[in-house]
Amino acid sequence: MQINWRSGRVAAQGFVAPGFEPVAEEFERNFTERHDVGAAFAAMHEGRMVVDLWGGDAAPGHLWNDDTLQIIYSGTKGLMAACILKLIERGQIGLNDRISKYWPEFAQHGKDTVRLRHVVSHGAGLPGIVETVSAQDIADYEKMERLLAVQPLATDPDAFHAYHALTIGWLLGALIRRIDGRTLGRFFAEEVAGPLGLDAWIGLPAEHEARVGKIRLGEGMGPLGPEQLADPVLRSIWGNPPLFPDDDMAWNQRFLHEAEIGGAGGIADARSMARYYGCMALGGTLDGVTVLQPETVALGRAELSRFMDPYIAEAMAFGTVWALQTPQGRFGPAPDAFGHSGAGGSIHGAWPTERTGFSYTMNEMRADPTDARSRHVLMRLYEIVRA
16 A cells, blocks of 8 residues: 655655655655755556655746656666667667668768677767767757768777767667667657656657756756866767756757757656666566567666776766666666666666666756765665565
8 A cells, every 4th residue: 555755844745655665754855955956756666656756846936746857868878778679679680780781871981890789888989979069959860860970980999988978879869760760759659658658758749848847057067177178089978069058058948858869868757767667677568568578678788888988987887778787886786777877866777686666857967976865765765675
């Protein structure tokens, strides 16, 4: 039996299943002690929703409600993983296939050596866009694909072991469209979000725009400094265009919300992200809906790369797009965790051994790799499901 949870001290509300009350108490501390602005946390265990909480302000003058959506930045990559894995499952592409097999124009400047396994694990040597682009440009996936098709591989060896923050989305989106005929956003909607009943989009329909919370920059967030901009590879990844210039940034605007940006443009609620990863924690089937076969999920979380990113000094590990656990413990205590984090603090993932999926979404971005807002909530959740 589920019980209602409503805090008497902050605007946190929702529900927790019996036995999961410590998670709600920890989530409340995010507001009373850790000064969170607006956030939601949800978790599924053994195929049922056991935590569904939200609180704070979604935007100035507007409370975070049960239907508030939020941009999840790189959490989008975790959703995109299911799309490319679906093509692999159907035999339409293989990890060792060359990208140019499906996208002949991509072979320019020696890129015929790049294989799918390089792209999905951030080893393609194309971590950023070299030609100067604007925020309006990154909303145009066809333009970005053309730029990547003519761009040579990086000359810096470090670029072959570096996070492809935005380019992975355009590379995989190009493949999906050329193989299947549908865009990434439509493929995700029809093959994943629709069947699972998710409030999650890669390309948000206009009728849902009013539900989206406003992102704000917190401590440590902002544009690159002169020293960082001096590195051409780092600049191409994180400063072209400037991703987080100020609080009126483009990520709060409709033109990017509606764009199908596989690297960073997804919009969802925590409930749906927890449901998605709750499905993957069970091997790809939830409530009678099979998104992926168990062996495909296992392939997706099988390690393909592990490295220390030379540009942002962060330990990373990847399967097929899904990020894997590292010593940093970003996905909580579970050693076999997988999923994907998002810039500024959101985190979404699965604990297969505990058959649990979870998601924390928020609207104040913080440059803190040990972000206590999600870390403590995940600790409480793990203690309960492990008991």
